[in-house]
Amino acid sequence: MADGKQNEQKVVHVYDDIVEEDNVLPRWWLATFWGAIVFAVFYWIVYHVFAVAPLPLAAYGEEMARRAGSAGEVTDELFETMAQVPTEVEAGRGLFQTHCAVCHGQNGEGLIGPNLTDEAWIHGGSALDIYRTIRDGVPSAGMPNWGPPLGEANTRKVTTFVVSLRGKNLPGKEPQGTPWRPGEAAAE
Amino acid sequence: MRIRYDDAIVRKFIFASVAFGIVGMLVGAIAALQLAFPHANAAPYLTFGRLRPLHTNAVIFAFVGNMAFAGIYYSTQRLLKTRLASDTLSAIHFWGWQLIIVAAAITLPLGITQGKEYAELEWPIDIAIAVIWVVFAVNFFWTIAKRREKHLYVAIWFYIATILAIAMLHIVNALAVPVSITKSYSVFAGVQDALVQWWYGHNAVAFFLTTPILGIMYYYLPKAAERPVYSYRLSIIHFWSLVFIYIWAGPHHLLYTALPDWAQTLGMIFSVMLWAPSWGGMLNGLLTLRGAWDKLRTDPVLKFFAAGVTFYGMATFEGPLLSIKSVSGLAHYTDWIVAHVHGGGLGWNGFMAAGMFYWLVPRLYGTELKSRSLANFHFWIGTLGILLYVGSMWVSGITQGLMWRAENEGGGLLYASFVETLQAIVPMYWMRLVGGSLYLAGFVLMAWNLIATARQGKPVDGEVEVPVDVPVDRKTQFKLLVSPQVWLSLLGLGLVISAGFVGPAQAIVLLSLGAFVLLFSLLLFSVSKSSSEKTWHAKLERSAAPFTILTAIAVIIGGVAEILPTVVAAPEAVRATTNVPYSPLELEGRDVYVSEGCYNCHSQMIRPFVWETARYGAVSTPDESIFDRPFQWGSKRTGPDLARVGGRYNDVWHYQHMLDPRQISAGSNMPAYPHLAEQVIDFTKTPDKLRVMRSLGVPYSPEEIATSTEDAKREAERIARGLESSLGIRVCDAPAEGCDLMVDSKLVALISYLQRLGRVPDRNAAPAAAAEQVDAPTAEVEANEAAAPAEGAEAAADVDEGEVAR
Numbered sequence: 001m002a003d004g005k006q007n008e009q010k011v012v013h014v015y016d017d018i019v020e021e022d023n024v025l026p027r028w029w030l031a032t033f034w035g036a037i038v039f040a041v042f043y044w045i046v047y048h049v050f051a052v053a054p055l056p057l058a059a060y061g062e063e064m065a066r067r068a069g070s071a072g073e074v075t076d077e078l079f080e081t082m083a084q085v086p087t088e089v090e091a092g093r094g095l096f097q098t099h100c101a102v103c104h105g106q107n108g109e110g111l112i113g114p115n116l117t118d119e120a121w122i123h124g125g126s127a128l129d130i131y132r133t134i135r136d137g138v139p140s141a142g143m144p145n146w147g148p149p150l151g152e153a154n155t156r157k158v159t160t161f162v163v164s165l166r167g168k169n170l171p172g173k174e175p176q177g178t179p180w181r182p183g184e185a186a187a188e
Numbered sequence: 189m190r191i192r193y194d195d196a197i198v199r200k201f202i203f204a205s206v207a208f209g210i211v212g213m214l215v216g217a218i219a220a221l222q223l224a225f226p227h228a229n230a231a232p233y234l235t236f237g238r239l240r241p242l243h244t245n246a247v248i249f250a251f252v253g254n255m256a257f258a259g260i261y262y263s264t265q266r267l268l269k270t271r272l273a274s275d276t277l278s279a280i281h282f283w284g285w286q287l288i289i290v291a292a293a294i295t296l297p298l299g300i301t302q303g304k305e306y307a308e309l310e311w312p313i314d315i316a317i318a319v320i321w322v323v324f325a326v327n328f329f330w331t332i333a334k335r336r337e338k339h340l341y342v343a344i345w346f347y348i349a350t351i352l353a354i355a356m357l358h359i360v361n362a363l364a365v366p367v368s369i370t371k372s373y374s375v376f377a378g379v380q381d382a383l384v385q386w387w388y389g390h391n392a393v394a395f396f397l398t399t400p401i402l403g404i405m406y407y408y409l410p411k412a413a414e415r416p417v418y419s420y421r422l423s424i425i426h427f428w429s430l431v432f433i434y435i436w437a438g439p440h441h442l443l444y445t446a447l448p449d450w451a452q453t454l455g456m457i458f459s460v461m462l463w464a465p466s467w468g469g470m471l472n473g474l475l476t477l478r479g480a481w482d483k484l485r486t487d488p489v490l491k492f493f494a495a496g497v498t499f500y501g502m503a504t505f506e507g508p509l510l511s512i513k514s515v516s517g518l519a520h521y522t523d524w525i526v527a528h529v530h531g532g533g534l535g536w537n538g539f540m541a542a543g544m545f546y547w548l549v550p551r552l553y554g555t556e557l558k559s560r561s562l563a564n565f566h567f568w569i570g571t572l573g574i575l576l577y578v579g580s581m582w583v584s585g586i587t588q589g590l591m592w593r594a595e596n597e598g599g600g601l602l603y604a605s606f607v608e609t610l611q612a613i614v615p616m617y618w619m620r621l622v623g624g625s626l627y628l629a630g631f632v633l634m635a636w637n638l639i640a641t642a643r644q645g646k647p648v649d650g651e652v653e654v655p656v657d658v659p660v661d662r663k664t665q666f667k668l669l670v671s672p673q674v675w676l677s678l679l680g681l682g683l684v685i686s687a688g689f690v691g692p693a694q695a696i697v698l699l700s701l702g703a704f705v706l707l708f709s710l711l712l713f714s715v716s717k718s719s720s721e722k723t724w725h726a727k728l729e730r731s732a733a734p735f736t737i738l739t740a741i742a743v744i745i746g747g748v749a750e751i752l753p754t755v756v757a758a759p760e761a762v763r764a765t766t767n768v769p770y771s772p773l774e775l776e777g778r779d780v781y782v783s784e785g786c787y788n789c790h791s792q793m794i795r796p797f798v799w800e801t802a803r804y805g806a807v808s809t810p811d812e813s814i815f816d817r818p819f820q821w822g823s824k825r826t827g828p829d830l831a832r833v834g835g836r837y838n839d840v841w842h843y844q845h846m847l848d849p850r851q852i853s854a855g856s857n858m859p860a861y862p863h864l865a866e867q868v869i870d871f872t873k874t875p876d877k878l879r880v881m882r883s884l885g886v887p888y889s890p891e892e893i894a895t896s897t898e899d900a901k902r903e904a905e906r907i908a909r910g911l912e913s914s915l916g917i918r919v920c921d922a923p924a925e926g927c928d929l930m931v932d933s934k935l936v937a938l939i940s941y942l943q944r945l946g947r948v949p950d951r952n953a954a955p956a957a958a959a960e961q962v963d964a965p966t967a968e969v970e971a972n973e974a975a976a977p978a979e980g981a982e983a984a985a986d987v988d989e990g991e992v993a994r
Contacts, residue, residue: 011416012420013341013420015267015337016263016266016269016341016407018341018407018410018411018416019410019416019417020416020417020420021416021417021418021419021420022419022420022421023418023419023422023475024419024421025419025421025422025425029422029464029467029468029471032463032464032467033425033429033464033465036460036461036463036464036508039457039460040457040458040460040461041699041703043456043457044453044457044688045695045696047449047453048449048450048688049687049692049696050692055449056443056444056449056452056513056795056796057449057796057807059796060796060797060801060807061796064798067798098604098605098608099604099605102852102854112841112844112852137836139835139836139838140838142837142838142841144836145836146604148600148801148802148805149600149601149604149605149802149803150596150598150600150601150604151595151598151599151600151604152598152599152600153597153599153600154596154598154600154604155600156598
């Protein structure tokens with residue numbers, strides 16, 4: 001490991017029969033020692049003296065700004081159309097079964113959460129209502145806001161799937177809320 | 189003159205260490221099983237949240253503590269050529285320490301805790317620890333004063349640093365105001381408390397698990413290898429740099445948290461600078477084995493030492509790596525950290541302990557080791573155990589860390605459900621259990637081997653011929669302290685530190701000036717070395733008092749520089765806060781949260797990452813934990829972050845989840861807490877808690893304190909009745925047959941606290957909206973939503989139904 005030739009092999013002390021030599025320090029060790037100190041000073045200067053690189057919170061702010069406003073507009077029509085496309089519905093089914101089935105049942109028949117296959121809707125049955133309920137949640141009723149964790153694209157996929165469930169009337173939890181019929185606008 | 193060493197005390201500490209080591213590791217194995225198989229949370233007293241502190245306290249303070257005391261007492265007597273100063277103090281030290289351990293083993297499962305990691309023990313035990321530590325210190329320094337070998341060997345330097353630093357860390361971090369004999373509130377709150385706690389936590393690793401063991405390495409490794417210690421000058425450099433730099437590195441446990449950025453950066457850069465000093469110790473150990481490597485094949489003692497020192501090198505490379513901010517971003521809150529501490533704990537502490545025991549016990553009983561081959565077998569299953577343990581936790585930590593941040597193509601979370609990321613690592617939890625069990629089995633074999641060795645011999649105390657008297661030269665001591673090297677070093681450090689408080693231009697000037705002065709003082713240190721006279725440091729090694737004073741200064745500087753600014757700023761922060769103290773019931777619920785050890789698995793600190801705020805809500809602010817005594821930011825996410833769980837689910841969800849987590853969240857490994865529905869809180873004690881909080885500066889009015897019992901009861905009644913009407917469960921005011929939930933139960937209080945997390949109530953009808961996060965990306969509840977109590981699902985549904993009908 002160390003450079004044998006340079007070692008002085010000088011005995012400096014003896015304690016309780018333990019012999020203490022005074023060999024030179026390995027160069028690579030000295031390099032890491034001083035290198036780390038130089039790095040530390042450099043890092044401090046970059047981030048805290050001249051502040052030329054963003055600290056964590058600022059970096060996060062920049063990233064959020066970069067991501068803001070990139071997804072397109074959502075409409076009832078968009079979801080009604082998607083709900084007719086089997087591949088889109090299937091994409092949403094997987095997500096639904098992973099995240100929603102715990103409360104709403106594997107096929108939306110309802111468990112702790114309401115039945116999603118009947119015609120009764122508590123927070124509105126239009127596609128946009130459903131989208132908003134999924135995205136923003138209903139904290140007072142125990143429905144989490146799924147928008148942030150799922151992301152916009154997946155929120156839309158789940159919405160598409162739930163829209164496709166409407167009117168299937170699977171046996172499950174009794175209807176809750178008010179009946180919704182196609183063509184009714186979002187309950188604002 | 190012939191003296192006899194006190195080796196009886198060494199034998200006592202060794203067997204205490206072995207016994208408690210096995211107990212501590214067994215508790216660790218049970219806790220590991222609980223993570224893989226939650227039904228192993230068999231009893232309310234033995235849930236993971238209560239066992240994990242028992243495990244950490246047992247292995248750190250009982251196993252390593254007793255081992256270090258044994259190693260220190262044996263080597264110190266021989267290095268100083270004198271018997272320990274006082275047999276009485278030694279006995280008080282031993283029995284006091286064991287009593288403290290027993291007290292810990294009783295109180296921690298009872299949920300009596302201060303809720304700060306590795307400092308859980310409540311205030312009466314904390315006082316006992318301080319007293320026994322002082323007994324140890326007096327015994328040790330008195331022995332130094334009586335020494336017949338004037339020159340202090342490097343092992344003694346490390347022991348001195350240990351005693352000073354642990355006293356300082358323990359006393360400051362444990363500062364608290366008692367509410368009762370079993371409950372206290374920390375004098376520090378929120379950010380400050382976090383900073384003090386991790387200054388303590390990190391340096392407990394430094395000065396309890398590292399410096400004493402380095403001292404032990406410097407004595408026992410050359411003894412066992414029968415080789416000279418490699419380098420005296422390396423020992424000087426790495427000793428001073430280690431004790432000075434270590435103390436600054438604590439904030440690396442708090443990267444990306446609400447801790448001020450300057451403190452985070454200091455934590456990171458000092459951790460990076462710690463790499464070489466740590467490796468200095470490893471090098472001096474490994475290079476001392478030069479010429480003895482062939483002995484490793486047969487000698488289990490050297491095997492353990494060589495592997496232990498190598499694990500030390502591994503852990504002290506991994507530590508600085510994990511302290512780099514971006515690496516911490518991935519690894520923090522995951523099992524990678526668990527892998528790291530066990531690499532150090534099992535590899536360094538455990539193996540150094542085993543090596544020392546195998547070397548010492550035969551000598552303490554005047555015999556040979558009973559079975560060398562069994563000790564070799566212990567080494568191999570121990571090593572295999574560590575590799576399985578550390579390897580599985582690396583895989584687990586990095587897997588989960590990557591899953592948390594994985595994004596789907598839409599910019600959302602690929603694994604939006606936390607349980608998915610838990611399920612992925614459960615196989616690793618089983619593998620860890622296998623590794624840990626192998627390691628434990630090795631220790632059981634060692635215990636048998638050591639006992640059999642002791643039985644075949646009989647206790648022998650070392651004896652030595654020493655000169656009658658050694659004159660002490662006290663005149664040079666003061667001169668050493670005021671020599672130019674010392675004050676120039678301090679001046680240089682002062683200049684560098686003051687650079688942190690000024691503008692860019694001045695900072696550069698101060699940094700350069702400080703660097704120049706420091707280099708010049710270093711030059712002075714080394715110049716005197718070339719003269720025929722003894723070097724300054726060689727003189728210092730003969731002068732215990734100046735050595736101790738300088739060590740104390742080196743250890744104190746970092747703590748003062750980091751902690752003082754936040755302590756000074758604290759009162760102003762409380763004046764300016766928009767936060768509101770916890771309601772009486774929320775405070776009681778918080779104490780339940782602390783007592784159950786929820787912080788062992790749940791963080792309350794959302795870091796500024798897109799993927800983190802998407803999962804948990806807006807970035808946590810320092811203001812949010814300003815009344816938190818103790819802070820509960822946590823350090824591990826076995827479950828999700830709870831900083832903004834308030835309002836995310838309704839009371840019904842929490843009630844059912846606490847009763848049976850897997851019914852609500854399939855695949856969860858959280859313990860079930862049905863017993864909390866029956867255990868009641870005595871709300872007549874609530875005013876005492878508020879009064880202590882008020883004395884610490886939390887703005888509770890006297891009226892609030894006076895009515896706190898009624899307030900808590902009323903609030904509990906509201907929550908319990910809400911659950912009753914939603915779920916049709918039987919809610920009782922007094923214990924009765926067939927009750928599902930007591931009104932004044934811990935569960936109700938806990939729900940009240942959980943619903944408060946991340947939300948500032950509109951209690952004063954003040955502009956509460958201002959308190960909400962305006963820059964919250966998404967996961968916010970509306971301000972008025974925050975004020976409205978969460979109601980039962982059905983009840984809420986009814987209301988909504990009515991509105992739609994209208």
